[in-house]
Amino acid sequence: MSNPLPFVDLKSQYAALKRSIDARIQRVLDHGQYIMGPEVGELEAKLADYVGARHCITVASGTEALLIGLMAIGLQPADEVITTPFTFAATAEMIVLLGGVPVFVDIEPDTCNIDASLIEAAITPRTRAIMPVSLYGQCADMDAINAVAARHGLPVIEDAAQSFGASYRARKSCNLSTFGCTSFFPSKPLGCYGDGGAIFTSDDALAQACREIRVHGQSARYTHTRVGVGGRMDTLQCAIVLAKLERFEWELQRRHELGARYQALLDGAALELLQVRADRDCVWAQFTVSVDHRDAVQQALRDASVPTAVHYPRALHRQPAYATDAFGPLPSAERAAGRVLSLPMSADLSELDQDRIVQALRRAVDGA
Numbered sequence: 276m277s278n279p280l281p282f283v284d285l286k287s288q289y290a291a292l293k294r295s296i297d298a299r300i301q302r303v304l305d306h307g308q309y310i311m312g313p314e315v316g317e318l319e320a321k322l323a324d325y326v327g328a329r330h331c332i333t334v335a336s337g338t339e340a341l342l343i344g345l346m347a348i349g350l351q352p353a354d355e356v357i358t359t360p361f362t363f364a365a366t367a368e369m370i371v372l373l374g375g376v377p378v379f380v381d382i383e384p385d386t387c388n389i390d391a392s393l394i395e396a397a398i399t400p401r402t403r404a405i406m407p408v409s410l411y412g413q414c415a416d417m418d419a420i421n422a423v424a425a426r427h428g429l430p431v432i433e434d435a436a437q438s439f440g441a442s443y444r445a446r447k448s449c450n451l452s453t454f455g456c457t458s459f460f461p462s463k464p465l466g467c468y469g470d471g472g473a474i475f476t477s478d479d480a481l482a483q484a485c486r487e488i489r490v491h492g493q494s495a496r497y498t499h500t501r502v503g504v505g506g507r508m509d510t511l512q513c514a515i516v517l518a519k520l521e522r523f524e525w526e527l528q529r530r531h532e533l534g535a536r537y538q539a540l541l542d543g544a545a546l547e548l549l550q551v552r553a554d555r556d557c558v559w560a561q562f563t564v565s566v567d568h569r570d571a572v573q574q575a576l577r578d579a580s581v582p583t584a585v586h587y588p589r590a591l592h593r594q595p596a597y598a599t600d601a602f603g604p605l606p607s608a609e610r611a612a613g614r615v616l617s618l619p620m621s622a623d624l625s626e627l628d629q630d631r632i633v634q635a636l637r638r639a640v641d642g643a
């Protein structure tokens with residue numbers, strides 16, 4: 276392949292939305308309210324409406340959303356939070372940052388999401404919350420997780436950094452549990468041009484706690500009712516997301532089409548495809564396959580100018596900062612970490628380029 280492809284095509288997206296994005300940015304420059312300007316409330320209202328939650332609280336990043344959610348439920352040192360070992364580090368990192376203990380439960384091998392059937396056995400008197408991740412853009416089995424949580428009186432925080440826009444049993448990701456926390460990192464399904472994120476909840480008291488924690492625990496100006504953080508999302512980033520919402524439904528549609536097309540074109544190839552459960556969809560934040568000899572496959576694709584990425588090369592209980600043998604081996608997470616490979620994916624990926632990627636991948640897995 277001659278022309279290098281982008282892994283995520285943000286340039287074509289900007290070209291398509293240039294007029295709206297530029298106008299939205301100009302409006303902020305004109306009014307000058309860079310922090311908590313009118314676009315912040317406008318975006319929060321639109322996103323809450325979109326996912327069907329009562330409240331949306333925009334925050335500085337997806338990481339901050341997880342931190343603020345955990346602070347809002349009052350996580351204390353030594354409290355345990357059940358989560359997946361196969362995720363971006365931020366999920367466990369925020370638990371540890373607050374002095375909590377991540378309790379890793381293995382994943383389903385075919386979706387790479389936490390295996391809900393293993394959660395109940397991991398609950399102890401110190402368990403304070405359950406934090407599933409809707410990995411690659413497909414929701415974890417949230418109803419099964421909510422049922423376990425309800426039996427034990429635990430809140431559920433969905434790490435929905437990769438799944439904004441995804442549906443689960445006719446409901447939207449971010450509105451499936453106590454909290455939904457998403458990220459507007461530029462390459463996410465709905466991204467800004469820097470860092471940003473949001474917390475969703477339909478619990479009024481928790482929403483109020485998140486709003487206060489976001490601004491240093493203030494319940495009124497200079498009244499610090501609780502300990503918080505400086506966790507706001509700035510007005511310019513909110514303005515950019517507002518402009519991107521204009522074609523978000525089209526983008527989701529394209530992601531569904533391209534995901535289904537990848538699956539059809541790769542059917543029968545010497546690799547494993549992620550399974551999408553019948554009661555939900557996947558917004559393909561990453562289009563990830565599972566291959567033998569990943570290094571060789573990745574090199575062959577690099578030689579063919581196809582960029583790839585590995586989400587994620589090590590399960591978290593094998594990372595130095597979180598290393599523990601407390602849970603024994605977590606075989607599905609460890610196997611996935613050695614095999615997963617993400618291919619270029621974005622709404623603006625052309626079918627011609629997708630055909631070339633598939634040809635290069637088929638050649639690579641046959642030759643590996």
Ligand SMILES: Cc1ncc(COP(=O)(O)O)c(C=O)c1O
Pocket residue numbers: 336337338339362363365366408434436437457458459460470471472
């Ligand atoms: C599963 C998961 N959780 C949390 C985050 C953190 O989001 P952010 O980069 O916006 O802080 C990410 C981002 O990559 C993620 O993929």
